[in-house]
Amino acid sequence: MSEPVLRVKDLRTEFAVRAGIVKAVDGVTFEVGRGRILGLVGESGSGKSVTGYSILGLIELPGRIAGGEVLLNGVDLTKLKGEQIRRVRGAQIAMVFQDPMMTLNPVLKVSTQMIAAVRAHDNVSRKVARSRARDALATVGIPSPEERLDAYPHQLSGGMRQRVAIAIALLHKPAVIIADEPTTALDVSIQGQILAEVRRLADETGTAFVWVTHDLAVVSSLADDICVMYAGRVVETGAAADVIASPRHPYTAGLLASVPAEHEPGERLPQVPGSAPSLANLPPGCAFAPRCFKAGPACNTTPPVQHFEDGRTALCHYPIEPDSCQPLSSTSTTYQNAS
Amino acid sequence: MIGFFIQRILQALLVIIAMSVIVFVGVYAIGNPIDVMIDPASDQALREALIQRYGFDRPLIEQYFIFMGNMLRGDLGESFIYRLPVIGLIFSRMPATLELAVSAMLIATLLGIPLGLWAGYKPDAISSKFIMGLSVLGFSVPTFWVGLLLIMAFAVELGWLPSGGRGPVTDFLGMKLSIGSMEGLSYIILPAFNLALFKLGLLIRLTRSGTVEVMSSDYVRFARAQGLSERKVVGLHVLKNISIPIVTVFGLELGSTLAFAVVTETVFNWPGMGKLIIDSITVLDRPVMVAYLILVVFLFVLINLVVDLIYGQLDPRIRVRAAS
Ligand SMILES: Nc1ncnc2c1ncn2[C@@H]1O[C@H](COP(=O)(O)OP(=O)(O)OP(=O)(O)O)[C@@H](O)[C@H]1O
Ligand SMILES: [Mg+2]
Numbered sequence: 001m002s003e004p005v006l007r008v009k010d011l012r013t014e015f016a017v018r019a020g021i022v023k024a025v026d027g028v029t030f031e032v033g034r035g036r037i038l039g040l041v042g043e044s045g046s047g048k049s050v051t052g053y054s055i056l057g058l059i060e061l062p063g064r065i066a067g068g069e070v071l072l073n074g075v076d077l078t079k080l081k082g083e084q085i086r087r088v089r090g091a092q093i094a095m096v097f098q099d100p101m102m103t104l105n106p107v108l109k110v111s112t113q114m115i116a117a118v119r120a121h122d123n124v125s126r127k128v129a130r131s132r133a134r135d136a137l138a139t140v141g142i143p144s145p146e147e148r149l150d151a152y153p154h155q156l157s158g159g160m161r162q163r164v165a166i167a168i169a170l171l172h173k174p175a176v177i178i179a180d181e182p183t184t185a186l187d188v189s190i191q192g193q194i195l196a197e198v199r200r201l202a203d204e205t206g207t208a209f210v211w212v213t214h215d216l217a218v219v220s221s222l223a224d225d226i227c228v229m230y231a232g233r234v235v236e237t238g239a240a241a242d243v244i245a246s247p248r249h250p251y252t253a254g255l256l257a258s259v260p261a262e263h264e265p266g267e268r269l270p271q272v273p274g275s276a277p278s279l280a281n282l283p284p285g286c287a288f289a290p291r292c293f294k295a296g297p298a299c300n301t302t303p304p305v306q307h308f309e310d311g312r313t314a315l316c317h318y319p320i321e322p323d324s325c326q327p328l329s330s331t332s333t334t335y336q337n338a339s
Numbered sequence: 340m341i342g343f344f345i346q347r348i349l350q351a352l353l354v355i356i357a358m359s360v361i362v363f364v365g366v367y368a369i370g371n372p373i374d375v376m377i378d379p380a381s382d383q384a385l386r387e388a389l390i391q392r393y394g395f396d397r398p399l400i401e402q403y404f405i406f407m408g409n410m411l412r413g414d415l416g417e418s419f420i421y422r423l424p425v426i427g428l429i430f431s432r433m434p435a436t437l438e439l440a441v442s443a444m445l446i447a448t449l450l451g452i453p454l455g456l457w458a459g460y461k462p463d464a465i466s467s468k469f470i471m472g473l474s475v476l477g478f479s480v481p482t483f484w485v486g487l488l489l490i491m492a493f494a495v496e497l498g499w500l501p502s503g504g505r506g507p508v509t510d511f512l513g514m515k516l517s518i519g520s521m522e523g524l525s526y527i528i529l530p531a532f533n534l535a536l537f538k539l540g541l542l543i544r545l546t547r548s549g550t551v552e553v554m555s556s557d558y559v560r561f562a563r564a565q566g567l568s569e570r571k572v573v574g575l576h577v578l579k580n581i582s583i584p585i586v587t588v589f590g591l592e593l594g595s596t597l598a599f600a601v602v603t604e605t606v607f608n609w610p611g612m613g614k615l616i617i618d619s620i621t622v623l624d625r626p627v628m629v630a631y632l633i634l635v636v637f638l639f640v641l642i643n644l645v646v647d648l649i650y651g652q653l654d655p656r657i658r659v660r661a662a663s
Contacts, residue, residue: 053560056564058563058564060555083568086563086566086567086568087566088566089563089564089565089566090564090565090566090567091566094564095561095564097557097560097564099557102556102557102558103557104558104561105562105576105579105580106558106655106656107579107580107583107653107654107655107656108575108576108579112575113562116565116567116571116575117562117565117567120565120567120568120571121566152655154655155655165561168561168565
């Protein structure tokens with residue numbers, strides 16, 4: 001893989017709330033290459049959206065970026081201020097937000113919002129901006145884009161609004177697009193269309209995507225690489241096919257086990273026991289230990305990043321050995337059930 | 340749209356009729372104007388003759404219908420005191436109040452919206468806290484007292500501005516206005532500012548809370564993610580969104596300022612409608628009181644209608660609801 005276009009290093013984002021400091025993003029590290037799609041997976045509250053906002057420098061008080069680097073083509077975005085970061089946002093790196101109902105201003109026409117987005121970076125006439133907006137709407141498969149331009153957001157369905165948001169992200173052909181669960185509000189056939197469109201864009205234009213989702217089925221069909229987050233930390237990374245075929249972190253294994261497609265209809269789905277911890281008072285050591293079937297005595301200390309073949313990593317004291325590895329490591333004798 | 344219009348006008352008519360009954364009965368209950376109108380020493384015959392002439396001997400209901408009948412013909416009667424048609428009397432005073440109210444609204448808007456925007460955009464800045472403190476003063480300090488302070492400071496101590504009255508007027512579209520000349524302007528500044536204070540406080544708070552809300556919305560964050568400049572974010576998203584509540588309050592306040600500028604007009608001896616109505620009440624000049632109150636209701640209804648129309652233009656979601 002060539003030099004990655006986006007490289008996030010040890011990113012840390014904190015919110016100062018009444019209960020204390022919430023470390024919503026706690027040392028997140030990953031990278032995405034040109035034309036690659038990274039699936040960012042994790043339960044609700046694991047810090048996926050905050051990671052996206054942090055990359056674009058959109059964190060507002062009481063939050064702040066407490067450390068780390070966000071290198072976009074080698075430039076650290078966390079160091080940019082005011083006008084410098086404004087020139088990057090939307091032009092070199094764009095983001096599609098999670099909730100399509102809230103991302104467009106209800107009292108402004110689609111055309112007004114899109115023309116403003118075009119003219120934020122390109123000094124073109126309103127007419128030119130409008131025709132570029134229309135083309136972008138056509139790209140994401142919106143029928144009769146000219147009429148849609150004159151609509152207000154409430155006149156569009158949720159799926160349409162989400163496509164408008166994606167079209168806005170595409171306007172300046174950015175190097176990286178962070179898409180925060182952009183297809184969760186869409187029905188399956190439209191979701192399929194959009195995913196195919198995204199794959200084509202990545203392959204043809206070299207746009208890199210960070211595709212945030214908790215739908216592993218989407219990840220397996222779309223992403224090249226996977227990054228699994230739990231409680232603000234990256235717990236596992238690797239090529240999507242490898243991670244799905246043989247997860248190394250017990251949390252990833254739990255997530256995969258609960259994907260419906262892997263089971264017979266009617267069969268009860270296994271679930272990861274327990275629920276996501278509150279970020280304000282995490283247990284010391286591994287945050288997943290209380291729910292983990294492999295938890296052992298070492299788990300109340302901070303787990304190390306373990307490196308495996310093909311550049312895979314897992315943040316775990318007792319990673320799962322792939323089936324092919326016959327001899328269990330010495331630590332396996334201490335495996336025990338958490339219950 | 341037309342249905343909405345007709346409905347609104349019918350509502351307005353009902354309100355005006357109800358209002359006229361209440362006012363008429365209320366004023367009738369206060370007392371017999373004849374006692375105020377004539378010299379207590381005059382003889383019984385003169386008194387009887389006057390009562391006959393004004394129809395005070397007839398039953399209330401009959402007096403009411405005579406009044407309403409005349410009103411439909413555009414005749415609101417004649418002032419008992421000035422012996423002039425009421426309409427002419429009110430309209431001769433209206434330009435003074437109109438220019439005072441409009442100037443006050445202008446001051447409140449031109450100062451209030453930028454200050455409120457700033458206070459909402461930087462809610463934690465010292466300057467914002469200061470602005471909010473001022474707005475509380477605008478709300479809570481009585482108008483007449485501020486008026487007196489203004490006179491003390493700018494007219495008596497500094498001698499920069501006149502202490503009261505209306506000064507020279509110039510003709511504009513058949514209305515006599517002060518704002519046409521520099522000297523006239525110097526007369527209107529203090530009362531207009533005095534009248535503006537409450538509205539200023541109100542507009543600052545309204546603008547600020549709207550700005551805070553919009554700035555923390557997802558669509559503003561999305562606009563920033565597209566690289567929109569802060570100026571564009573405020574100028575496009577914030578202004579458009581907060582204009583909706585502001586237009587509503589502006590309309591209501593314009594109406595109440597026109598109708599009830601009484602205190603300021605009294606303090607500054609401004610010869611507007613407010614002073615006219617106060618004077619009429621003290622002498623029980625019934626036709627003036629009734630006509631004035633009906634005019635006020637009419638103004639309110641009219642302003643509200645205009646506000647509703649603008650509202651529909653500003654908020655596309657309302658338009659849909661009105662159409663369905
Ligand atoms: N403005 C804020 N103030 C305080 N805490 C916040 C704020 N924004 C986010 N957080 C914290 O960050 C954590 C991660 O939130 P985030 O929205 O990134 O989760 P997510 O992984 O995107 O979840 P979901 O799948 O539900 O979208 C939340 O649990 C929340 O406690
Ligand atoms: Mg999220």
